[in-house]
Amino acid sequence: MKDLLYYQDVMLREFDAHIISKETDEFGRHYVVLSNTAFYPTGGGQPHDTGTLNGIEVIDVEKVGVEIRHYMQGHALELEGFVHGTLNWPRRFDHMQQHAGQHILTAAFVELFDAQTVSFHLGSEHVTIDIAIDTLTEQQLTAAEIRANEIILENRPIETTWITENELSDFNLRKEVAVTGDIRLVIIPDYDYNGCGGTHPTSTGQVNAIKILGTEKMKGNVRVSFVCGQRVLNELAMRKRVLGDVARQLSVPEVDAATALAKILSAQKHTEKALVAAKEELLTYEAKALVSSSSGLVAAAFQQRTMQDLQKLARTIVSEQEDMVTLLVSESEGKLQFVAARGKHVSKSMKAIAEKALPLINGKGGGSDQMVQGGGECIISKEDLLEAMQNV
Structure with a gap:
């Protein structure tokens, strides 16, 4: 070990040696074993060297038993006699x-x-x-x-x-x-x-x-x-590039980027809270409008409404109108979703509605007697699904 070139002179970048053997391992990889080498094999947490032998790429170096195997890219079997090795010095x-x-x-x-x-x-x-x-x-x-x-x-x-x-x-x-x-x-x-x-x-x-x-x-x-x-x-x-890009987008000097970003994130959180509150208020108004135009049953079909919106809208309606049933359907991103809910003074189970709706859309869902939800494929229109749910 102590006679290996990479131990004798760690700064050695090029060397000459002769080939001891040329083989192919069990994975079909060609390698050569040299009389001595400056190529460091993988070991001790340090990766192997790369470089060339007579211009042919060395892509891996491993110590197997007493051999140091130089795995070659291409026609390693063409190497004969003495070879000249050159390390990829920046990597080493x-x-x-x-x-x-x-x-x-x-x-x-x-x-x-x-x-x-x-x-x-x-x-x-x-x-x-x-x-x-x-x-x-x-x-x-x-x-x-x-x-x-x-x-x-x-x-x-x-x-x-x-x-x-x-x-x-x-x-x-x-x-x-x-x-x-x-x-x-x-x-x-x-x-x-x-x-x-x-x-x-x-x-x-x-x-x-x-x-x-x-x-x-x-x-x-x-x-x-x-x-x-x-x-x-x-x-x-790398960090300079990233920080510079952030500072440019914020229109502030780099030294002020963190403070400016913190202000924007704080403002965003306040805006998000305000939007949530406004959305809740709009859902309340929408629920009242649907109730005012219905008698005993609220049935409505929407476009691009989320399941969360449907659920909140249904809960708002039946919490304020305890003798009412609400059936809501939405088509969103190529899928149909529905919610069915009842007020606490209604005895009819909503599970029966889900059992009717889910097979019509190859859907999945669940819930309780008070409220069910589900979603599936757009193989019928949202209007047809809503009509089927009303006929249960």
């Missing part, structure tokens, strides 16, 4: 920045709050660590972020060394290592000592910056999302 360096940033931020949580990281994931946009702690306050997050960026600004070296199990006691490791045999340590002197098989830059300054984005509860731990290096600038650019 991004992974190095994120992984080193994780070490630095994790160590900050340990140093400040004695809170260990129990898992780590390097995603394509964000990085997450799960911290073994019940809660993290905004003040704690800020303190950890400040401490991590102090370590970056100091541009401390990031060193690696290989040791044996017998030598573990010579180092103040952040956590116990899970491997045996040769053990690789990644060290930021006087700050963090950790067993790790990933790739990292040679100094903390190359991480550039760390920015915590948010937290969430995760199985008794706190998951912290963050970005490092170029991803900080990408995140800032």
